[in-house]
Amino acid sequence: xxxxxxxxxxxxxxxxxxxxxxxxxxxxxxxxxxxxxxxxxxxxxxxxxxxxxxxxxxxxxxxxxxxxxxxxxxxxxxxxxxxxxxxxxxxxxxxxxxxxxxxxxxxxxxxxxxxxxxxxxxxxxxxxxxxxxxxxxxxxxxxxxxxxxxxxxxxxxxxxxxxxxxxxxxxxxxxxxxxxxxxxxxxxxxxxxxxxxxxxxxxxxxxxxxxxxxxxxxxxxxxxxxxxxxxxxxxxxxxxxxxxxxxxxxxxxxxxxxxxxxxxxxxxxxxxxxxxxxxxxxxxxxxxxxxxxxxxxxxxxxxxxxxxxxxxxxxxxxxxx
Amino acid sequence: xxxxxxxxxxxxxxxxxxxxxxxxxxxxxxxxxxxxxxxxxxxxxxxxxxxxxxxxxxxxxxxxxxxxxxxxxxxxxxxxxxxxxxxxxxxxxxxxxxxxxxxxxxxxxxxxxxxxxxxxxxxxxxxxxxxxxxxxxxxxxxxxxxxxxxxxxxxxxxxxxxxxxxxxxxxxxxxxxxxxxxxxxxxxxxxxxxxxxxxxxxxxxxxxxxxxxxxxxxxxxxxxxxxxxxxxxxxxxxxxxxxxxxxxxxxxxxxxxxxxxxxxxxxxxxxxxxxxxxxxxxxxxxxxxxxxxxxxxxxxxxxxxxxxxxxxxxxxxx
Numbered sequence: 208x209x210x211x212x213x214x215x216x217x218x219x220x221x222x223x224x225x226x227x228x229x230x231x232x233x234x235x236x237x238x239x240x241x242x243x244x245x246x247x248x249x250x251x252x253x254x255x256x257x258x259x260x261x262x263x264x265x266x267x268x269x270x271x272x273x274x275x276x277x278x279x280x281x282x283x284x285x286x287x288x289x290x291x292x293x294x295x296x297x298x299x300x301x302x303x304x305x306x307x308x309x310x311x312x313x314x315x316x317x318x319x320x321x322x323x324x325x326x327x328x329x330x331x332x333x334x335x336x337x338x339x340x341x342x343x344x345x346x347x348x349x350x351x352x353x354x355x356x357x358x359x360x361x362x363x364x365x366x367x368x369x370x371x372x373x374x375x376x377x378x379x380x381x382x383x384x385x386x387x388x389x390x391x392x393x394x395x396x397x398x399x400x401x402x403x404x405x406x407x408x409x410x411x412x413x414x415x416x417x418x419x420x421x422x423x424x425x426x427x428x429x430x431x432x433x434x435x436x437x438x439x440x441x442x443x444x445x446x447x448x449x450x451x452x453x454x455x456x457x458x459x460x461x462x463x464x465x466x467x468x469x470x471x472x473x474x475x476x477x478x479x480x481x482x483x484x485x486x487x488x489x490x491x492x493x494x495x496x497x498x499x500x501x502x503x504x505x506x507x508x509x510x511x512x513x514x515x516x517x518x519x520x521x522x523x524x525x526x527x528x
Numbered sequence: 529x530x531x532x533x534x535x536x537x538x539x540x541x542x543x544x545x546x547x548x549x550x551x552x553x554x555x556x557x558x559x560x561x562x563x564x565x566x567x568x569x570x571x572x573x574x575x576x577x578x579x580x581x582x583x584x585x586x587x588x589x590x591x592x593x594x595x596x597x598x599x600x601x602x603x604x605x606x607x608x609x610x611x612x613x614x615x616x617x618x619x620x621x622x623x624x625x626x627x628x629x630x631x632x633x634x635x636x637x638x639x640x641x642x643x644x645x646x647x648x649x650x651x652x653x654x655x656x657x658x659x660x661x662x663x664x665x666x667x668x669x670x671x672x673x674x675x676x677x678x679x680x681x682x683x684x685x686x687x688x689x690x691x692x693x694x695x696x697x698x699x700x701x702x703x704x705x706x707x708x709x710x711x712x713x714x715x716x717x718x719x720x721x722x723x724x725x726x727x728x729x730x731x732x733x734x735x736x737x738x739x740x741x742x743x744x745x746x747x748x749x750x751x752x753x754x755x756x757x758x759x760x761x762x763x764x765x766x767x768x769x770x771x772x773x774x775x776x777x778x779x780x781x782x783x784x785x786x787x788x789x790x791x792x793x794x795x796x797x798x799x800x801x802x803x804x805x806x807x808x809x810x811x812x813x814x815x816x817x818x819x820x821x822x823x824x825x826x827x828x829x830x831x832x833x834x835x836x837x838x839x840x841x842x843x844x845x846x
Contacts, residue, residue: 256713393738394783395798396567398782398795398797399799401795402794402797420712423741423786426784464712464715465741466715466745467741468741469768470745470765471768476716478716479713479717482681482683482684
């Protein structure tokens with residue numbers, strides 16, 4: 208079966224200026240050879256720390272950014288090189304939910320217009336039918352007709368995120384790219400919005416690329432999880448396999464670093480030394496070797512291949528081979 | 529060590545008076561970690577700023593006492609307070625980039641409290657700064673001492689802030705969301721560093737966070753704040769194993785948990801939102817969102833009760 212989304216060898220480099228007076232442009236390799244698939248109705252969690260390239264993956268898949276190299280197939284169609292004009296039909300099927308509901312809603316637009324805009328742009332509804340459709344969307348996310356004439360500032364953070372979700376759902380997409388959709392929200396509100404996403408996912412058989420740094424949320428919401436480090440996916444597996452039997456030392460350390468809200472459980476943290484290296488100048492060999500507690504000589508010179516130590520469980524580590 | 533008694537800090541705003549901190553009472557004993565938890569706007573940061581009296585101009589401490597070093601910080605003259613700030617009590621903020629001065633070198637900024645409060649000369653200060661940089665795990669301190677905040681990563685900047693805060697060996701460290709801006713692996717490094725510092729210096733730590741995971745792993749005792757008040761307070765293990773206030777119970781239940789394989793299809797969610805601080809409910813402030821609310825809850829504001837030794841709850845149903 209053709210996956211809904213099939214990404215292979217995706218690269219996205221950003222030029223940075225060489226020195227004070229220009230100089231030869233250097234490249235930040237934000238995404239450096241990433242491959243993954245998402246089936247219809249499936250949730251792939253994409254985790255990693257800031258600067259690992261997870262947001263760039265989301266934006267490139269959506270073609271808000273033009274990939275430097277690689278293939279992005281959506282429902283079997285190659286979209287990596289499509290000109291901007293040809294992307295419009297695609298945008299009906301792939302939508303985005305942003306992190307910051309304060310910054311992603313136009314403060315001068317009424318809710319009716321914010322949620323109705325995609326319907327107008329794609330000529331899916333007009334007039335009274337448009338309004339009815341908008342009301343139906345608002346009701347799906349727990350808002351209602353009385354909110355049509357209100358402006359974003361009249362809503363709380365959680366409600367604004369609901370508006371953003373309603374807008375994304377307006378065109379009945381098959382895939383939602385959700386980039387840290389909950390991290391601007393308080394704990395009690397996070398649960399409300401996560402439950403909403405769960406309901407919508409079941410009702411519409413929505414697939415998600417769920418980008419987050421919060422491993423508790425990712426574990427709760429995802430079917431499969433991919434872990435990124437310095438522009439590469441270092442491990443990918445079914446959610447429970449990844450959380451209970453990680454194969455990559457970075458995943459192990461990342462999991463052990465997350466505080467658990469249970470004072471009766473004492474664990475040993477794996478402390479990684481140092482910082483993430485500069486993505487403009489990644490280390491040779493395995494990119495993680497500068498911080499890896501298990502690194503040996505081979506790691507310093509030879510980049511590990513991706514292997515499949517268990518069915519559906521992939522890792523890029525010499526020790527997983 | 530520090531004892532906060534019935535602290536009230538109000539803000540004058542165009543819409544009216546905001547009771548940001550409204551009768552807060554707690555103690556941080558020597559060498560212990562006290563966690564202050566709550567969601568945005570609950571008053572946890574204003575509590576910290578009140579202790580150091582570094583509040584915005586439209587805020588005022590209306591009543592209460594903050595007992596520290598045999599004095600009341602609320603009533604101390606400004607000059608005396610200056611000898612305490614950054615010396616006996618130091619603060620670590622969430623965002624080191626905005627709390628460090630971009631035009632002074634790292635070394636200069638860490639040396640500042642030493643030169644002001646301990647009157648150290650340049651040479652002695654440099655030696656101590658080197659030791660501090662090493663103590664907070666900054667590699668290559670000889671180079672770093674001359675660098676500026678923008679040249680460091682987020683984790684390194686937070687280490688610099690911590691070095692600055694512990695320079696004078698304060699009796700009390702206040703850390704307001706010290707790792708919220710940091711990645712998980714860097715957060716782990718910083719939490720580890722804070723624990724190590726406490727073990728070696730014996731300072732008390734007031735840890736303010738929204739992250740119950742961090743509290744579970746670091747705090748000895750914890751207070752949960754809601755709409756300007758502490759609604760529950762207990763030893764950390766007690767609070768997590770026997771939460772008594774419906775808000776605490778709701779917060780803990782809303783966290784995704786993964787014990788025992790099968791994940792629940794839905795998370796427990798606390799309905800509604802935090803009340804507007806201008807317009808707080810007359811009775812219990814949590815009543816409009818509470819599943820166990822009865823008539824008496826909205827009729828009168830609940831007092832704090834001690835339901836077990838050291839376990840305080842502001843709820844008539846607990």
